[in-house]
Amino acid sequence: MSEKPFISIEGIAKRFGAQVVFEDVHFGVRQGEFVALIGHSGCGKTTILNVLAGLDQPDSGAVLVGNDAISGPSLDRAVIFQSHALLPWLSAIGNISFAVRSRWPKWDGEAVRSHCQRYIDLVGLTGAETKRPAQLSGGMKQRVGIARALAIHPKMLLMDEPFSALDALTRGVLQDEVLRLCAATHQTVFMITHDVDEAILLADRIVLMTNGPYAKVAEIVVNTLPRERSRHDVHKHPHYYRIRNHIVDFLVERSRRFDEDRPRDYDPMHPPEVRPGLGEPPPPAPLRAVT
Numbered sequence: 001m002s003e004k005p006f007i008s009i010e011g012i013a014k015r016f017g018a019q020v021v022f023e024d025v026h027f028g029v030r031q032g033e034f035v036a037l038i039g040h041s042g043c044g045k046t047t048i049l050n051v052l053a054g055l056d057q058p059d060s061g062a063v064l065v066g067n068d069a070i071s072g073p074s075l076d077r078a079v080i081f082q083s084h085a086l087l088p089w090l091s092a093i094g095n096i097s098f099a100v101r102s103r104w105p106k107w108d109g110e111a112v113r114s115h116c117q118r119y120i121d122l123v124g125l126t127g128a129e130t131k132r133p134a135q136l137s138g139g140m141k142q143r144v145g146i147a148r149a150l151a152i153h154p155k156m157l158l159m160d161e162p163f164s165a166l167d168a169l170t171r172g173v174l175q176d177e178v179l180r181l182c183a184a185t186h187q188t189v190f191m192i193t194h195d196v197d198e199a200i201l202l203a204d205r206i207v208l209m210t211n212g213p214y215a216k217v218a219e220i221v222v223n224t225l226p227r228e229r230s231r232h233d234v235h236k237h238p239h240y241y242r243i244r245n246h247i248v249d250f251l252v253e254r255s256r257r258f259d260e261d262r263p264r265d266y267d268p269m270h271p272p273e274v275r276p277g278l279g280e281p282p283p284p285a286p287l288r289a290v291t
């Protein structure tokens with residue numbers, strides 16, 4: 001994994017009317033890395049993902065891929081939305097081939113079909129190729145969305161709470177599949193989630209955002225669990241609950257009073273990277289005057 005980020009978020013800020021949603025947001029995602037973003041509702045996570053996708057623009061700052069600022073959507077960055085966003089009049093395989101044909105317009109029908117079938121099979125939808133979205137369950141629709149995103153071989157996969165609308169069982173199965181597919185293809189991923197366990201299972205680093213308005217990146221948690229991990233045994237690792245407790249403590253306590261309590265040397269351009277799994281103590285809370 002190279003140290004230079006594949007995508008660099010450099011000091012972006014976004015305002016809607018008089019409300020500054022976030023500002024001074026800096027982080028990067030390296031090639032082959034899986035980065036998750038966690039923060040409370042309304043802190044601007046979807047807006048950040050839309051900026052990364054090229055669907056929205058920051059009011060200041062820039063997002064760089066290599067040396068170039070993102071100027072619009074690209075097939076290099078595929079998005080998996082919270083709700084599947086499939087074309088309702090096309091079958092499962094039709095939805096995937098629509099994207100594949102945009103990516104490789106010169107491919108003949110057979111090349112497109114066999115490529116799409118491979119991704120249908122990979123996400124466990126064999127047999128459901130010709131069904132339209134209305135004939136598929138929520139989990140199956142989300143699988144089509146995942147297959148469609150992966151089939152165009154994006155340089156980066158962007159996911160906005162991709163499993164949050166699913167029941168726990170389906171969510172678990174799909175998390176396993178994404179873990180397996182991303183490990184096999186060394187896919188670079190940026191994912192938003194509200195689910196701490198999901199972030200620890202899937203991500204190499206977890207970006208923690210403070211509450212809005214004026215949200216920013218408080219710190220970045222490095223996941224020190226072995227990369228070969230599974231949903232069934234990850235919680236048995238000694239690092240697991242340290243990482244989990246650290247993130248939950250952030251969400252419950254530190255995310256809302258970050259501006260009052262932040263360490264004096266905090267620099268939003270270089271949010272601290274922490275490794276709670278190794279037993280490092282959390283950043284010190286400043287002493288408060290007793291009133």
Ligand SMILES: Nc1ncnc2c1ncn2[C@@H]1O[C@H](COP(=O)(O)OP(=O)(O)OP(=O)(O)O)[C@@H](O)[C@H]1O
Binds near residue numbers: 016039041048
């Ligand atoms: N197009 C828009 N016009 C006005 N305000 C907007 C717009 N899009 C988002 N906002 C506001 O910006 C803030 C951040 O929205 P965003 O959807 O990015 O939050 P989020 O962190 O993804 O929240 P959630 O966890 O609920 O999905 C919210 O206060 C929202 O109301």
Ligand SMILES: [Mg+2]
Binds near residue numbers: 045046047
């Ligand atoms: Mg959102």
